[in-house]
Amino acid sequence: MNPRTNTIAPCINANASRDNPTFGQALLLACAMVLCAPALAAPKAAPLPPDSVYQLPLTLTDQHGVARPWQARRGKPQLVAMFYTSCQYICPLIVDAGKAVEKNLTPAQRQHLGIVLISMDPVRDTPTALKKVADQRKLDPEHWTLASPPASEVRAVAGVLGIRYRALADGEFNHTSALVLLDGEGRIVARTEQMGTVPDPVFLAAVRKATAPARALSGK
């Protein structure tokens, strides 16, 4: 876990598409040499706000087996929760809670929201295991992403999201449950620990506000 790797992706994106490959390669090399210090971030991408959870460099591997930095979600509000697929007790309720929020949005609002369930059990939550839950629970892949971080990063992701957990001897987890609403920049704007099919009204209002089409289109 280290913020310095944060800007590697923008460095590469900015340089790979230049029509002068030598220039691009030189810049890329320079980037690599100085470990992509934040000062070298692509000029177009504004720096992340200091309170953005995307400051944590993190690769998520989703239910389709696609690995992407979670920073790629920047630009659209996200509903985030942590879970694991073999969970018997509360995790089904976490999915219910996400669905309940989704059901209470207009189609336009739904278009402006991503829903991400991040596994705290990446060893067992392979893309296949994640896909199985996504299919069983009929989660629309247009809006829902079920994904695993690298095992070494679970504590850090949980840390920025304010989730506490402990692995139990039998493979289950003891954990706190929350839905976290991120704005387009990855800042936590709302949070609820109310799970189940009845959405927390205050939280739902925050999601509606964040996904109001005019607001979402203006990029704020």
Place this chain on the structure above:
Amino acid sequence: MRRLAALLLLALPVAGLAGAAAGDYVKLPGAASFKSVLQYEDSSNGVRVAPFELMRKPVTNAQFLAFVAAQPQWRRDRVPSVFAETRYLSQWQGATALGPKALPQQPVTWVSWFAANAYCEAQGARLPTWSEWEFAAAADETRRDARKDPAWRERILAWYSRPSSAALPRAGLQAPNIHGVQDLHGLVWEWTDDYSALLVSSDNRNQGDADKTQFCGAGALSMSDRENYAVMMRVAMLSSLNGADATANLGFRCARSIK
């Protein structure tokens, strides 16, 4: 940009020097079944602590200064607030200067979990788990497990009763315990890797059974050794912290797995 690169190249070897010289760590044997002060439903027979290595002393201001010089994104004026609250390293005179209130050999405090974690990663190490810390801290100078000794308990509790406003002593002044580890008690509180696994409190903000909804799976832990106040206070404190928090008395040391 070239200047920045040069600066970083200069700074990197410093981190190497400040880091894990061989003598900084000692080997601890672990235990097949360590009796934690914490009683979990799933570990009533004790927890296994694999052999591991632990820093002899907590990380000092001087060591942490070398780290932020090598990795300036952890300077207090540059660290993202998601990783460290505003009081992070606030005892230092400047972002890269210790000053009179932070002596080089004092343990570094006002560090967040994210910063402590990054420091250990930079040394090719990690933070110790709670079980590892507790195992190491159960010893005294002559015994691996001195916890049942009332004198041992008294000695540790005496520290907690001292006001915390006084200046911190230097690291490494106390006698090493039987493993060769110093300052586990009586100097600073210490982060553990799994601070957020200590699910002591259950609150009733949730619908229905608070235990079931807040903690998926088995219930929260209970204390198996109610006499061991000193260790219980550590647990209570760690369980109340978030990863970006920092306090005047909270430092850390690193650990390494033995491969």
